[in-house]
Amino acid sequence: MNSSDQGSVPPGRPETLKAVPVRHPGRWVGAAVVALLAAMLIHALTTNPQFQWDVVGKYIFDSSILHGLGVTLELTFLSMLIGVSGGVILAIMRLSPNPVLSSTAWFYIWVFRGTPVLVQLLFWNFLGTLWANISIGIPFGPAFWSQPTNEAIPLFVAALLGLGLNEAAYMAEIVRGGIQSVPLGQTEAAHALGMSQFNTMRRIILPQAMRVIIPPTGNETISMLKTTSLVSSIALEELLRAGQNIYSRTFQTIPLLIVVSIWYLLMTSILTVVQYYIERHYARGANRVLPPTPLQRLRRLFAGRPVPPAKDDVVPGLEGGGHV
Amino acid sequence: MTDLTKPQPQDAAGVPMVEAQGVRKSFGLVEVLKGIDLEVKKGEVFVLVGPSGSGKSTFLRCINHLEKINGGLLSVDGELVGYQMRGGRLHELKDREVAQKRRDIGMVFQHFNLFPHMTAIENVIEAPVQVKGESKAAARERGMALLERVGLADKAKNYPSQLSGGQQQRVAIARALAMKPKLMLFDEPTSALDPELVGDVLDVMRGLAEEGMTMVVVTHEMGFAREVGDALVFMDGGVVVESGNPREVLSNPQHERTRAFLSKVL
Numbered sequence: 254m255n256s257s258d259q260g261s262v263p264p265g266r267p268e269t270l271k272a273v274p275v276r277h278p279g280r281w282v283g284a285a286v287v288a289l290l291a292a293m294l295i296h297a298l299t300t301n302p303q304f305q306w307d308v309v310g311k312y313i314f315d316s317s318i319l320h321g322l323g324v325t326l327e328l329t330f331l332s333m334l335i336g337v338s339g340g341v342i343l344a345i346m347r348l349s350p351n352p353v354l355s356s357t358a359w360f361y362i363w364v365f366r367g368t369p370v371l372v373q374l375l376f377w378n379f380l381g382t383l384w385a386n387i388s389i390g391i392p393f394g395p396a397f398w399s400q401p402t403n404e405a406i407p408l409f410v411a412a413l414l415g416l417g418l419n420e421a422a423y424m425a426e427i428v429r430g431g432i433q434s435v436p437l438g439q440t441e442a443a444h445a446l447g448m449s450q451f452n453t454m455r456r457i458i459l460p461q462a463m464r465v466i467i468p469p470t471g472n473e474t475i476s477m478l479k480t481t482s483l484v485s486s487i488a489l490e491e492l493l494r495a496g497q498n499i500y501s502r503t504f505q506t507i508p509l510l511i512v513v514s515i516w517y518l519l520m521t522s523i524l525t526v527v528q529y530y531i532e533r534h535y536a537r538g539a540n541r542v543l544p545p546t547p548l549q550r551l552r553r554l555f556a557g558r559p560v561p562p563a564k565d566d567v568v569p570g571l572e573g574g575g576h577v
Numbered sequence: 578m579t580d581l582t583k584p585q586p587q588d589a590a591g592v593p594m595v596e597a598q599g600v601r602k603s604f605g606l607v608e609v610l611k612g613i614d615l616e617v618k619k620g621e622v623f624v625l626v627g628p629s630g631s632g633k634s635t636f637l638r639c640i641n642h643l644e645k646i647n648g649g650l651l652s653v654d655g656e657l658v659g660y661q662m663r664g665g666r667l668h669e670l671k672d673r674e675v676a677q678k679r680r681d682i683g684m685v686f687q688h689f690n691l692f693p694h695m696t697a698i699e700n701v702i703e704a705p706v707q708v709k710g711e712s713k714a715a716a717r718e719r720g721m722a723l724l725e726r727v728g729l730a731d732k733a734k735n736y737p738s739q740l741s742g743g744q745q746q747r748v749a750i751a752r753a754l755a756m757k758p759k760l761m762l763f764d765e766p767t768s769a770l771d772p773e774l775v776g777d778v779l780d781v782m783r784g785l786a787e788e789g790m791t792m793v794v795v796t797h798e799m800g801f802a803r804e805v806g807d808a809l810v811f812m813d814g815g816v817v818v819e820s821g822n823p824r825e826v827l828s829n830p831q832h833e834r835t836r837a838f839l840s841k842v843l
Contacts, residue, residue, distance in 0.1 A: 441643055442690035446704035446756060447680035450672055456707060460694050537694055537736065 308508035312499060313515065321495025322516050328412060328481045328491060333474050335417025340424025345454070347429055358425065365422035371483050374415035378487040380406060412484040420477060427469045431462030463535045471528030475521045482517075492516055592655040594619045594760055594791045595640060601648030602635055609635045611815040612649065617793055617808070622786045624802040624823055625795045627812035628838055633795045634687075636812070637762050640793065641682045642675050653682065653760060680708060683753030687765040689745040691737040697724060697748045698733040701755045708756070716755070723751040727781050743774030750781055761785065763794040799843055803827050811835045 298304060312318055346358035365373070381402035390396030406414070435458050443453040485494035496513040500506045526547070533544065545553065595617035602610040609632045617623040625633040638644045639651060642659040651658045659675060660667045670678075691700050701720035705711040711719075724730045727747035729740075737745050746766055753761060763782065767775040779801050786792060786805045796802060802809055806823035811832070819832045827843070830836045 436690075438686060438688055438690040439692065442684075442686065442692070444676070445641055445643065445679060445682070445684035446752070447676050447678075447708045448704060449676050449708075452707050456703065457692055461692075535694075 303507060304511070305505060305508040308505050309511050309515075312496075312509060312512045315499070315512075317490075317495045317499065318492070318512060318516070321490055321492040322520075324409075324490060325478065325481050325492040326520070328409075328416065328484065329474065329478045331413055332416035332420055332481070333477055335413065336420025336424045336473070336477070337470065339418065339421030340426075340428045341459075343421060343425035344428035344432060347425065348432060362422045362425055365419050366426075370415065370419045370480065371486065373419050374412065374484060374487055377406065377411040377415045378408070380411070408487060408489045412481075412487065412489050416477065416480065416484070420473065423473060424470070427466055427473070428462070431464075431466035432458055434465045435461045460535070464532075467528070467532050467535055471524065471531070474528075475524050478520055478524065479517060591619060593617060594621070594654055595623075595793065596652045597636075597649065598651075599649035600636065600639060600646050600651050602632070602639060602644060602646050609815050610639070610646075613812075613815075613817055615810055615817060615820065617791065619791055620789045621791055621807040622805050623791075623793045624806040624809045625793065625812060626797070626799070626802065626809065626838075627818075631812040632815040633812045634764050637764050637793060637795050640760075640762055641679050641684055643684075653678070676708075680704075680756055681759050683756060683758035683761040685746070685749050685753055685761070685763045685766045687768050689737070689742070689749045689769075691745050691749055691752070693737050696734050696736055697729060697740070697751075700737070700748055701752045704752070705755050720751070720755055723754055724748070726784075727751045728777070741774060742770045743777045746770065746778045747781055750778075750785075754785075759791065761790055761792045763792060763796065765795050765797070767796065767798060797842055799827060799839070811838065813838070 299306075343358045343361060346354040347362075349355050384402055386399050387402050387405045388396035388399035390398070439457050439461065440453055443457045448456070481491055482493040484491055485497060488494070490498065493513055496509040500509040503509075529547070533546070536544075593616045595615075597613050597615050600610055600613040601608065613632075613636055615623075625637065627633050635644055639646050640653060640658065645659060656678070657667075658678070659670055661670055661674075662668075691697075692703065695703060698717060698720050701723055702711075702713065702716035705716040705719070706713055721730060721733060724733050727750055729744055729747055729751070732740060732744060732748075737748070740748065750766075766782070767778050770778065775798070779798065782792070782794070782801070783805055794802075794806075802823045808820065809823035809826050810820040811818045811826065811830075811834075813834050819826060819830065819835045826835065827839065830839055
């Protein structure tokens with residue numbers, strides 16, 4: 254640009270601006286401090302022989318650790334299954350106009366949310382001292398089937414009941430919030446079309462409530478994965494207990510706790526990715542264009558330019574100009 | 578495209594499509610409808626007008642039992658709404674029976690109430706597939722014809738959030754028509770729309786009226802009422818103040834309250 258036309262708007266397309274960017278000295282100082290701290294941490298982790306990284310490497314794929322991991326995953330999955338389905342039922346009960354149903358659900362949530370999950374686990378474990386036998390039959394009448402409680406409820410089932418029934422109380426509140434977030438007009442529209450209560454809930458309300466329900470449910474699942482470590486206290490051999498069994502023998506406490514932590518961290522990371530994709534699925538209709546997946550983001554980063562959204566994500570009729 | 582709706586022959590001697598006798602409705606201590614008497618003949622476009630709070634929308638919602646009436650008699654096509662006379666006594670209908678009757682009554686809402694998690698075509702075929710058990714393919718074919726009819730065949734795969742208000746309302750009309758109703762209820766269908774989009778929705782309604790669909794329309798569009806309406810009722814404070822031919826009532830209102838209202842909206 255020459256100095257003669259200073260102040261006047263140059264004709265045609267404006268040129269790309271060439272300006273000296275603002276300097277951020279604070280950022281550099283901050284980065285240096287963090288880098289120093291990180292170096293100190295790595296130094297401490299690598300030079301302190303007490304970490305015994307070779308022991309970590311030796312036990313990370315140990316068969317009893319892997320078995321414990323399997324039990325942990327199984328417990329997480331089944332407890333969440335009980336929790337989510339129980340939560341949906343409890344939430345619908347709480348919103349029911351029937352006062353018996355809604356107060357029963359309220360009472361359940363009050364009890365199971367109001368006592369520690371560890372206490373509940375111990376309760377289920379010691380159920381045999383409360384009732385020696387469990388039987389199925391006519392209420393107050395003869396029994397068709399009877400078994401000692403400790404056989405009917407083995408350790409794994411006790412753990413499952415403790416975790417799952419407790420989770421149901423939390424999920425009930427999450428689901429209730431989701432259902433109540435759907436506007437009343439949706440129910441009215443479905444009813445006006447002749448849809449039944451059940452179909453309205455299943456086809457119209459719950460799918461929309463999912464968008465509100467999924468993120469906290471993901472948090473609950475990640476939290477559950479870690480809460481399963483509590484069942485080590487009733488001697489069920491899950492991931493933590495498997496580690497404890499080894500270090501009680503070898504006294505290599507820290508390395509085994511690191512082994513266990515690595516597995517927990519890996520599992521929660523995977524769950525985080527799964528949660529992202531489920532959330533994306535239920536965002537249909539709420540977002541005009543779905544956000545790119547991490548894979549698409551990665552490709553964009555390497556290509557250095559925006560990647561067009563995947564074909565099925567393009568809003569039909571909106572590709573050109575987006576006139577509505 | 579005449580097979581999409583059921584044209585009803587003008588039959589003055591037949592059963593009225595909607596008959597209300599002394600219909601009362603209260604919300605708590607507030608009485609919203611204080612004894613409504615009216616009759617909607619088959620094939621008629623029946624317009625309800627009045628200031629907000631006059632009870633016209635509430636009355637419309639009583640017709641398909643979205644609101645339960647507290648007194649009087651209300652029947653659709655000769656059958657009581659929400660009740661059944663058995664052995665000389667009124668019995669409340671079960672939810673399932675109420676749902677059964679709602680199939681024949683289409684309703685269009687002020688705020689569209691499309692299902693946001695479904696595309697336009699999925700909105701239209703939802704009830705035929707879920708309620709009537711139609712096959713998806715058949716429902717889709719008929720649904721596409723209905724979307725074509727409201728001028729939105731090219732938007733079939735769009736979600737409601739990707740449509741303008743006028744387009745959403747036309748999808749909502751197609752959704753209601755997909756159940757092949759014998760009566761259509763419109764609750765201020767153009768009140769939430771930008772003025773330039775109102776015309777498209779009214780055009781669709783005009784087309785329906787020409788095919789002989791029985792329609793009860795709550796609206797502030799006096800032009801539409803005058804042009805398309807066969808009968809008009811002016812409501813205020815939960816009672817019918819004046820009724821008659823729309824052209825006569827609108828040009829020569831007899832009642833002071835009607836005159837005051839019309840002077841504001843015309």
